[in-house]
Amino acid sequence: MWEVIASNRRRSLLLIIGMAVVLVIIGYTGGELIFWGIAHHHQYRHRFGYTYQSYDQTDFNNSFYNGTGGMIGVGLALVILTGMMIAYFTNAESILMHGTCARELKRDDSPQLFNIVDEMRLASGLEFMPKIYLIDDPAPNAFAVGRKPETSAICVTTGLVYRLNRDELQGVIGHEIGHLKNRDVQFMTLAAVMLGTIVILSVIVRQYFWYGGRVRSRSSSRDGDGGAQIIILVVGLLFAILGPILAQLLYFACSRKREYLADASSAQFTRYPEGLASALEKIAAAHESLSFANEATAPMFIINPLTAATGEADSVFSSHPPTRDRIRVLRAMTGASFADYEAAYRRAKGGALIGSQTLKSASQQTIRAPSDEGPIQTRRDTHDVVRRYHGYMRLHCNCGLDISVPEGYEQDTIRCFRCGSVLTIPAAAPASPSPPKAAAIPPVIPGIAPPVLSSAGALQFHRTDCNSWESFRCACGRTIQLSPAFDAPHITCTACGRTIAVT
Amino acid sequence: MPIVIILLLVLVGFVFVVLVWIAGAYNGLVRLRNQLENAWAQIDVQLKRRHDLIPNLVETVKGYATHERGTLEAVIQARNMAVSAKTVGERAEAENVLTGALKSLFAVAEAYPDLKANQNFLALQEELTSTENKISFSRQFYNDTVMTFNTRIEVFPTNVIANMFHFTRHDFFEVKAPEEREAPKVSF
Numbered sequence A: 001m002w003e004v005i006a007s008n009r010r011r012s013l014l015l016i017i018g019m020a021v022v023l024v025i026i027g028y029t030g031g032e033l034i035f036w037g038i039a040h041h042h043q044y045r046h047r048f049g050y051t052y053q054s055y056d057q058t059d060f061n062n063s064f065y066n067g068t069g070g071m072i073g074v075g076l077a078l079v080i081l082t083g084m085m086i087a088y089f090t091n092a093e094s095i096l097m098h099g100t101c102a103r104e105l106k107r108d109d110s111p112q113l114f115n116i117v118d119e120m121r122l123a124s125g126l127e128f129m130p131k132i133y134l135i136d137d138p139a140p141n142a143f144a145v146g147r148k149p150e151t152s153a154i155c156v157t158t159g160l161v162y163r164l165n166r167d168e169l170q171g172v173i174g175h176e177i178g179h180l181k182n183r184d185v186q187f188m189t190l191a192a193v194m195l196g197t198i199v200i201l202s203v204i205v206r207q208y209f210w211y212g213g214r215v216r217s218r219s220s221s222r223d224g225d226g227g228a229q230i231i232i233l234v235v236g237l238l239f240a241i242l243g244p245i246l247a248q249l250l251y252f253a254c255s256r257k258r259e260y261l262a263d264a265s266s267a268q269f270t271r272y273p274e275g276l277a278s279a280l281e282k283i284a285a286a287h288e289s290l291s292f293a294n295e296a297t298a299p300m301f302i303i304n305p306l307t308a309a310t311g312e313a314d315s316v317f318s319s320h321p322p323t324r325d326r327i328r329v330l331r332a333m334t335g336a337s338f339a340d341y342e343a344a345y346r347r348a349k350g351g352a353l354i355g356s357q358t359l360k361s362a363s364q365q366t367i368r369a370p371s372d373e374g375p376i377q378t379r380r381d382t383h384d385v386v387r388r389y390h391g392y393m394r395l396h397c398n399c400g401l402d403i404s405v406p407e408g409y410e411q412d413t414i415r416c417f418r419c420g421s422v423l424t425i426p427a428a429a430p431a432s433p434s435p436p437k438a439a440a441i442p443p444v445i446p447g448i449a450p451p452v453l454s455s456a457g458a459l460q461f462h463r464t465d466c467n468s469w470e471s472f473r474c475a476c477g478r479t480i481q482l483s484p485a486f487d488a489p490h491i492t493c494t495a496c497g498r499t500i501a502v503t
Numbered sequence B: 001m002p003i004v005i006i007l008l009l010v011l012v013g014f015v016f017v018v019l020v021w022i023a024g025a026y027n028g029l030v031r032l033r034n035q036l037e038n039a040w041a042q043i044d045v046q047l048k049r050r051h052d053l054i055p056n057l058v059e060t061v062k063g064y065a066t067h068e069r070g071t072l073e074a075v076i077q078a079r080n081m082a083v084s085a086k087t088v089g090e091r092a093e094a095e096n097v098l099t100g101a102l103k104s105l106f107a108v109a110e111a112y113p114d115l116k117a118n119q120n121f122l123a124l125q126e127e128l129t130s131t132e133n134k135i136s137f138s139r140q141f142y143n144d145t146v147m148t149f150n151t152r153i154e155v156f157p158t159n160v161i162a163n164m165f166h167f168t169r170h171d172f173f174e175v176k177a178p179e180e181r182e183a184p185k186v187s188f
Helices: A002-040 A057-065 A068-098 A111-124 A158-163 A166-181 A184-211 A213-222 A227-270 A273-285 A323-331 A338-349 A381-389 B003-064 B069-084 B088-109 B113-117 B119-154 B156-164
Strands: A103-105 A131-135 A142-145 A153-157 A393-396 A402-405 A413-415 A422-424 A459-461 A470-473 A479-482 A490-492 A499-502
Touching: A002 A068, A002 A184, A002 A227, A002 B119, A068 A184, A103 A381, A111 A131, A111 A166, A111 A227, A111 B119, A131 A158, A131 A381, A142 A166, A153 A158, A153 A166, A158 A166, A158 A273, A158 A381, A166 A184, A166 A227, A166 A273, A184 A227, A227 A273, A227 A323, A227 A338, A273 A323, A323 A338, A381 A393, A393 A470, B003 B069, B003 B088, B003 B113, B003 B119, B003 B156, B069 B088, B088 B119, B113 B119, B119 B156
Parallel strands: A131 A153, A459 A499
Antiparallel strands: A103 A131, A142 A153, A393 A402, A413 A422, A470 A479, A490 A499
16 A cells, blocks of 8 residues: 555656646746747837847847746746645635535434544544535535645535445545545645646737737748747747647546546455445436536546536546446456556556556455445434434434424424324423512612513423433424533524523 | 866765655655554554443343343453453454454344344444454554565665664564364364
8 A cells, every 4th residue: 555655646746747847838938939029029129129120130049048038937837826826725625615515524423424434544544534524415426625634524425325335335435535545635636726827828828829920920020030939939839739738638637547546545445345336336326416516626526426417428538437447447356455456457447557566565455245234224313414404303202213303393293103102392381480589689789770580481491311412492483402512501592582591 | 167076066966865865765664663553552442442332232232132141241251351361462362252252242132123223232333343343444554554664674775774773573463263273174
């Protein structure tokens, strides 16, 4: 595992250097040409000391090869790059999580999911436990975000949690943790930022060529054939046109490769590749499409959410490899390590993924047996988390059934579906009037407002179980939920403003 | 530029590169060793957690499976032995025995539907299963890291650094179940 991580880092560094070189080339050539064009435009010639008559080949050579234009171009490129980096790296998580209404899950909310993530953390050796978020969406999908290891988070949808058994869920979480361990999120963000900068720069250069062409042709016809001039012109134009396309190809190729690597990491961590394979099958077979994904966030998901429902195009511009290929490779594995994944990848698809040099010292690992499935009941509690946020009240019947009652249910009683007994919906009861004590009435101090006595309609609710969530209805109909950690003596209803004593 | 100065610069550059490499190799070894120690500590944490969960489990089961006294006592005994084991070998043995006892307890609990519907029992079952998984995952991570670490301190360039700074080989955490240890008996 460590060899793969190290090789990953080296390749990422090479990629970043490559993109930086492209950036600098575009910046330099574009800057040179634009600067030269501006400097020699007849309007500005007098500023730079050129007159119509004195303009000739030597002047051109001087201005071109002193490189000021190029430096300015590179400087501009770096400024744009820095600006975009700052924007991405300070806001990444909030932007990505913003439109998703994700709720953070604590350990008590869903012990099994928490345990699954904890197990993967141990298997991967991640230093920090990622936060877990739940998104209320029937489409099954999952993603990982994390600018720094301490702030990393994994989000799953309720659709995913509901459909998969323990091994499959563990495969998916292993894949996401593989992304975190390989630092894919930071890397793809960096690559995206560089890609964006290349695009911006090339747009600037292209626009200039398109609209400033007249200037060029007039000047170049005047000073004859500078061979170097033509070469730099051609190179600059080529990079400006092809640069964005090449950079995009590189970006998406990287994204696909990272997905395969995350699959390999998942197999290595869980020692059970069939888990992830059948999870991918189930996710790809689901017909709902994710409601909140867009192009910017698509690469982070386990399956491309934009094409999941409709089937995928297997193009060089897709951020994820085709699901059936991923499943094929996983199922062709005869062991559970990176070396086995590499062998399976070569058999199933041809071509190398990780590289034999890296895998020389990697070991073979055997696949473990599937785990016994715990009852699916233990994961329905994630749905309870969601229902709680929607104001549902939970009643417990003596026959063992738990009933979720939505807010706004008009009646005061409900019949249990299993045994038929009638349950009353707990409501805040009017406080029993305490016997008026003369000594209890505070003295009226002149100059200070008279004391406020408790109103006759004071409400109170008596808690029966302080170790779990309890809910009751306020007199106005609003459901109020008390968490096990609630220990104040009063609560204020957010709808009507009444204060209810909690005893 | 005189050739001497060029050569000198090349030499300085070379020495610089070598120093950087040494620093990198040393840091890598240190990181791996810390990961190793952390993984070992994690195994310990999970084992202890299992010990702490068992009394609760036994109490819950007692209320429902009143006829299964034997199985319950086996579990309690195995747990006490695991807590009191001292050397690594003893601990590995005791933990194995405890795993076996828990397996038979859960198998027995299958026959009691009331017990299986009890929320407390289900939560405990989930916790114990998860703890077993965590033990095996942290063990797996520990072994993977040990292999990488041992390889690195033994292959050529890095073994020089390793010897200089006294990095030593670590052992694998290998626990074979008692059944696996015995040679297969063949009888006709």
